[in-house]
Amino acid sequence: xxxxxxxxxxxxxxxxxxxxxxxxxxxxxxxxxxxxxxxxxxxxxxxxxxxxxxxxxxxxxxxxxxxxxxxxxxxxxxxxxxxxxxxxxxxxxxxxxxxxxxxxxxxxxxxxxxxxxxxxxxxxxxxxxxxxxxxxxxxxxxxxxxxxxxxxxxxxxxxxxxxxxxxxxxxxxxxxxxxxxxxxxxxxxxxxxxxxxxxxxxxxxxxxxxxxxxxxxxxxxxxxxxxxxxxxxxxxxxxxxxxxxxxxxxxxxxxxxxxxxxxxxxxxxxxxxxxxxxxxxxxxxxxxxxxxxxxxxxxxxxxxxxxxxxxxxxxxxxxxxxxxxxxxxxxxxxxxxxxxxxxxxxxxxxxxxxxxxxxxxxxxxxxxxxxxxxxxxxxxxxxxxxxxxxxxxxxxxxxxxxxxxxxxxxxxxxxxxxxxxxxxxxxxxxxxxxxxxxxxxxxxxxxxxxxxxxxxxxxxxxxxxxxxxxxxxxxxxxxxxxxxxxxxxxxxxxxxxxxxxxxxxxxxxxxxxxxxxxxxxxxxxxxxxxxxxxxxxxxxxxxxxxxxxxxxxxxxxxxxxxxxxxxxxxxxxxxxxxxxxxxxxxxxxxxxxxxxxxxxxxxxxxxxxxxxxxxxxxxxxxxxxxxxxxxxxxxxxxxxxxxxxxxxxxxxxxxxxxxxxxxxxxxxxxxxxxxxxxxxxxxxxxxxxxxxxxxxxxxxxxxxxxxxxxxxxxxxxxxxxxxxxxxxxxxxxxxxxxxxxxxxxxxxxxxxxxxxxxxxxxxxxxxxxxxxxxxxxxxxxxxxxxxxxxxxxxxxxxxxxxxxxxxxxxxxxxxxxxxxxxxxxxxxxxxxxxxxxxxxxxxxxxxxxxxxxxxxx
Numbered sequence: 001x002x003x004x005x006x007x008x009x010x011x012x013x014x015x016x017x018x019x020x021x022x023x024x025x026x027x028x029x030x031x032x033x034x035x036x037x038x039x040x041x042x043x044x045x046x047x048x049x050x051x052x053x054x055x056x057x058x059x060x061x062x063x064x065x066x067x068x069x070x071x072x073x074x075x076x077x078x079x080x081x082x083x084x085x086x087x088x089x090x091x092x093x094x095x096x097x098x099x100x101x102x103x104x105x106x107x108x109x110x111x112x113x114x115x116x117x118x119x120x121x122x123x124x125x126x127x128x129x130x131x132x133x134x135x136x137x138x139x140x141x142x143x144x145x146x147x148x149x150x151x152x153x154x155x156x157x158x159x160x161x162x163x164x165x166x167x168x169x170x171x172x173x174x175x176x177x178x179x180x181x182x183x184x185x186x187x188x189x190x191x192x193x194x195x196x197x198x199x200x201x202x203x204x205x206x207x208x209x210x211x212x213x214x215x216x217x218x219x220x221x222x223x224x225x226x227x228x229x230x231x232x233x234x235x236x237x238x239x240x241x242x243x244x245x246x247x248x249x250x251x252x253x254x255x256x257x258x259x260x261x262x263x264x265x266x267x268x269x270x271x272x273x274x275x276x277x278x279x280x281x282x283x284x285x286x287x288x289x290x291x292x293x294x295x296x297x298x299x300x301x302x303x304x305x306x307x308x309x310x311x312x313x314x315x316x317x318x319x320x321x322x323x324x325x326x327x328x329x330x331x332x333x334x335x336x337x338x339x340x341x342x343x344x345x346x347x348x349x350x351x352x353x354x355x356x357x358x359x360x361x362x363x364x365x366x367x368x369x370x371x372x373x374x375x376x377x378x379x380x381x382x383x384x385x386x387x388x389x390x391x392x393x394x395x396x397x398x399x400x401x402x403x404x405x406x407x408x409x410x411x412x413x414x415x416x417x418x419x420x421x422x423x424x425x426x427x428x429x430x431x432x433x434x435x436x437x438x439x440x441x442x443x444x445x446x447x448x449x450x451x452x453x454x455x456x457x458x459x460x461x462x463x464x465x466x467x468x469x470x471x472x473x474x475x476x477x478x479x480x481x482x483x484x485x486x487x488x489x490x491x492x493x494x495x496x497x498x499x500x501x502x503x504x505x506x507x508x509x510x511x512x513x514x515x516x517x518x519x520x521x522x523x524x525x526x527x528x529x530x531x532x533x534x535x536x537x538x539x540x541x542x543x544x545x546x547x548x549x550x551x552x553x554x555x556x557x558x559x560x561x562x563x564x565x566x567x568x569x570x571x572x573x574x575x576x577x578x579x580x581x582x583x584x585x586x587x588x589x590x591x592x593x594x595x596x597x598x599x600x601x602x603x604x605x606x607x608x609x610x611x612x613x614x615x616x617x618x619x620x621x622x623x624x625x626x627x628x629x630x631x632x633x634x635x636x637x638x639x640x641x642x643x644x645x646x647x648x649x650x651x652x653x654x655x656x657x658x659x660x661x662x663x664x665x666x667x668x669x670x671x672x673x674x675x676x677x678x679x680x681x682x683x684x685x686x687x688x689x690x691x692x693x694x695x696x697x698x699x700x701x702x703x704x705x706x707x708x709x710x711x712x713x714x715x716x717x718x719x720x721x722x723x724x725x726x727x728x729x730x731x732x733x734x735x736x737x738x739x740x741x742x743x744x745x746x747x748x749x750x751x752x753x754x755x756x757x758x759x760x761x762x763x764x765x766x767x768x769x770x771x772x773x774x775x776x777x778x779x780x781x782x783x784x785x786x787x788x789x790x791x792x793x794x795x796x797x798x799x800x801x802x803x804x805x806x807x808x809x810x811x812x813x814x815x816x817x818x819x820x821x822x823x824x825x826x827x828x829x830x831x832x833x834x835x836x837x838x839x840x841x842x843x844x845x846x847x848x849x850x851x852x853x854x855x856x857x
Contacts, residue, residue: 004028006055008048009121012425012438014417024439026052028059028323030382030432031361034352036332037426038369038397039386044424046071047448048384048441049328049365053286056326057135058127062277062284063326064310066303070292070451072330076137076460077447080128082118084111089459090449094626110447117443128445136285137464139457142265142302143294146457149268150289152305156205157214157270159312169315172350173308174205179343180304184297185252189341196241197249200224203232217257224250271306273313277325293454295545295857296334296619300342303335307347310360314351320359327351328363333371333621336364339678345373352379370396370592385418385427390828392581394418526569526632533636534643538833540575541624544568544853551840551851563844568631568853572640574599574608575835576653577620580661581826587665589676589820595657596620598835606639606649610656617856620831627836640834650832657827662819670811671695676820688812696808703800711793718786725779732776735769 005025012019035052039045053075056063065072079086088107096103118128141147156177161170175192178201182190192198204223208215225246232240256262269275276287289306291299310327317324329335335344352362364380366372368388388394397418398411417427417438429436452460533539552559577596582589596615599608627633639645663677666684671691675684838853 004059006052006059007442008051008055008428009424009439009441012440014420014438017420017422019440024428024437026055026382026428026430027432028056028061028361029321030430031323031326031363032321032356032359033381033431034355034362034379035364035382035384036369036372036377036380037363037365037384037386038367038388039384039426040367040389040393042423043386043388043421044426044441045365045367045384045386046330047424047444048386048426049330049363050075050444050446050448051442052363053326053328054131054445056323057131057284057286059323060134060284061323061326062135063286063328064273064276064306065286065288066291066306066327066329067288068291068299068329068331070290070453072288072328073139073290073452073457073460074446074448074450075286075288076139076464077449078128078132078445079114079447080125080132082111082115082125084108087111087114087447090447090456092450114443114447118445121442123443123445131445134284136279136283137288138285139288139290139461140269141290141293141454141457142268143261143298144264144454145268146293146454147290147461149264150302151268151270152265152302153217156216156220158209158212161312161316163210163212166315169312170209171202171206172347173312174202174209176304176308176311176343176347178202178205180301180308181253183304183343184256184301186297196245199232200227200237200241200246200249203227203229217253221250221253221257224253271309273309290452290454290457292451300335300344303329304343304347307344307351311347311351314355314358314360317358317360319357322359323361324359326361326363328365330365332364332366333368336372336376338370338373349373349376352376368393368397381431383427383429385421385429386425387421387423388418392826392828526634530570530627530633531572531636531641533834534641534646536643537640537646538831540831540833540835541570541627542575542835542837542854543618543622543624544628544838545618545622545857546851546853546855548840548842548851550857551842551853554855555851557849560844563842566841566843566848568628569634569839569841569850570627570631570836571600571634571839572636573835573837574602574640574649575615575620575831575833576610576650576829577615577831578654578657578827578829580657580822581828582661582663582820582822583826584665584676584820587667587674587676587818587820588679589663589665591663591677593661593663595661596831597653598837600837602637602639604638606642606645608649608652610653611660617854623831623835628838631838632841633836636834646833650829653832654824654827654829658822658824661827662821665818665820667816667818668811668814669816670814684815685812688815692808692812696804699808700801700804703804704797707793707797707800711790711797714786714790714793718783718790721779721782721786725776725783728772728775728779732769732772735765735772739765739769 004027006028008024008026010019011022011024037045037049050072053063053065053072065075067073077090084104084107087110088103091103091106091110093103096106099106118124139147140150142150142152159170159173163170175198178198179190179192181201182188182195182197187195187197190198192202201220201224204220204227205215207228225243227237227246230236277285279285289302291302294302335342336348337345348362351360355362364372369377369383370393385397388397394415398415414427414436417436420438421427424441426439426441427436428439546554548563548565549559552563575596575598577594579592580595581592597608597610597613598615598617599610599613602608639649665677666675666679666681667673668688668691671688673684673688673691675687679687839850840853842849842851
């Protein structure tokens with residue numbers, strides 16, 4: 001295997017499903033055409049991506065890593081000596097509690113497993129040491145000082161680019177920045193061409209950036225009220241965007257600046273991509289942006305700013321055919337959807353189309369490729385396809401693979417390959433290779449400890465670096481000490497190892513919020529022991545997504561100054577969610593909707609009116625698998641503790657979805673034009689108009705062919721007769737002249753004034769002149785008749801045209817709407833079971849109350 005290649009694993013024999021001895025060497029230059037990794041949870045998707053990032057580091061390729069869930073923090077856990085005490089701080093204490101073993105035993109087992117795995121795949125201690133020293137690793141935490149904080153306000157500063165030479169690039173960045181900023185205040189799905197807010201803010205940015213001047217949020221808010229220019233387009237600023245409306249926008253933007261939580265966004269490292277990719281000495285960096293602690297809106301805001309900064313940096317680079325840098329996003333769901341247009345989508349699409357020329361590779365991971373825009377997939381050169389959750393997911397992936405990549409093997413063969421996949425086995429389809437292959441991914445050099453919490457980030461950064469003021473390598477401090485540690489900076493990180501005495505970071509639940517009820521007299525209430533759940537019934541733990549102030553606000557109560565959280569109490573509810581596919585190929589409908597219900601008050605008989613409990617809270621992707629530490633639990637009653645009733649309820653939920661899920665499609669039967677819910681009314685009407693126009697033109701051509709032929713014949717005759725008329729008129733003039741001369745000569749002869757001429761000659765010429773006059777009159781009459789005939793024919797043609805236009809004009813508007821309902825086999829219930837909803841038990845104003853810590857924000 002060439003040293004310049006990525007060592008990803010070994011080939012798998014598709015016939016025997018056995019791993020062969022042949023290593024898989026992936027050319028990093030192929031990543032300039034980008035790659036997508038897809039596979040369900042547990043397929044080994046994260047391990048494959050970690051291996052690719054390890055190989056990138058070994059090849060001195062820098063990377064920016066977007067980590068929405070916290071899995072990629074494991075990239076800092078490389079232990080060349082494989083000592084159990086190195087593993088122990090990063091073992092989940094919950095694992096020891098569940099298995100009844102000590103942390104030392106579990107750490108020893110992890111150390112042994114990693115040692116054996118690396119040995120099996122031929123990875124030596126030297127290679128891990130090389131990885132440890134290959135790049136500078138760091139974790140950034142926008143909106144928090146747990147890791148290296150990030151100043152998003154730096155994104156408002158003017159990029160160090162000449163405006164005139166980079167006008168298009170900078171305008172694209174302005175558009176993305178403004179879209180992200182407006183999205184942060186709840187203005188989503190805006191059109192940069194139609195939105196007054198977007199146009200005003202974009203022009204303020206351009207006014208400053210075109211002159212090389214920085215802009216901060218305070219100045220942006222003030223200039224929203226008083227713009228530094230008099231006009232926008234043809235109208236004055238006040239006519240285009242009245243002062244009162246501008247003040248409303250300024251107040252909304254000021255909420256960002258005024259919120260105490262935003263303070264963490266104001267300080268920290270700037271989004272200087274060159275500094276995030278390389279040290280001042282030129283050493284590559286792997287910069288991990290940990291986003292698990294952010295809300296969906298905050299994540300979208302930050303990711304958009306980061307992507308825009310990367311795109312701007314990319315366009316300033318010289319062309320390159322080799323891989324210069326890597327941008328990795330662990331879960332692309334929601335950032336590059338096929339139908340919606342979030343602010344992150346356009347920068348991603350542009351980079352997928354253009355980054356190859358600059359040597360920037362994009363590596364995107366998702367559980368299902370249908371979460372990605374097909375235009376994006378068509379610009380992806382390598383697909384890694386892992387184990388999928390359902391047969392339906394596989395079929396939809398095959399559809400996408402055929403249309404997006406034009407796979408070089410038959411669909412049935414690709415279907416067979418995908419169906420044979422096990423854990424850590426992937427189909428690798430590379431457009432630079434002749435055929436797809438099966439591979440088993442190698443063992444990762446980094447310890448895959450699982451997602452890390454925000455409280456563990458300081459110790460992780462400390463694992464790979466130390467403050468410049470420290471003279472000796474630090475030891476990992478307990479969580480209480482980490483909170484008081486100085487905020488790290490990107491330049492303060494130096495590679496070190498953590499001594500074996502380091503203690504594991506302790507997870508501290510964050511405050512969350514809503515609905516209050518009196519607590520019983522003993523404060524926390526409930527039991528520390530979680531009630532058992534019947535076999536076959538799944539359980540989930542809803543996250544604490546409310547802060548304590550939000551909890552009081554949601555409960556409709558003022559928050560006392562001395563409010564204190566005494567603990568967390570979980571109460572059971574019924575959670576149900578399903579993916580419903582609606583398919584009708586005739587009408588062009590193939591869409592998927594998510595339906596969910598959260599039932600907190602249950603009839604003991606197992607009767608639920610699902611329509612009364614439709615769920616509208618945070619994304620169910622945030623469901624946790626374990627409760628908060630030291631939490632208490634309420635009792636669980638029927639039907640939640642009855643497996644038969646729960647099975648019946650799941651069937652009832654499916655039936656309810658079958659009866660109450662539908663989408664509307666449009667149809668023009670006469671034109672045979674059909675449109676699903678993804679086709680807007682304007683797009684459908686245009687399709688009908690285009691089809692009707694083509695049909696009208698065809699019918700018109702057929703019905704007017706004969707009359708057009710007659711018109712052409714009459715026109716030809718008319719032209720011929722007009723030529724003859726001109727000739728006859730010329731002959732007549734000549735004859736008149738000859739007749740006059742002949743007559744004069746005859747008179748002169750009678751008086752002996754000249755040679756005598758015969759009177760018969762004069763009479764003959766007179767007769768010829770008379771014939772010429774008759775020819776002229778005949779031509780005039782013929783022309784008049786031809787013109788009349790032509791006018792009649794043209795009126796007939798106009799009548800035919802009007803009749804045909806009226807016919808097809810009425811057909812265009814003959815549109816009907818059809819409701820498309822799902823088949824029962826197209827309803828996939830992916831979540832159904834007991835959901836433990838968290839409540840804060842709060843001591844406030846001399847009383848103990850329960851406040852819901854989870855709900856719709």
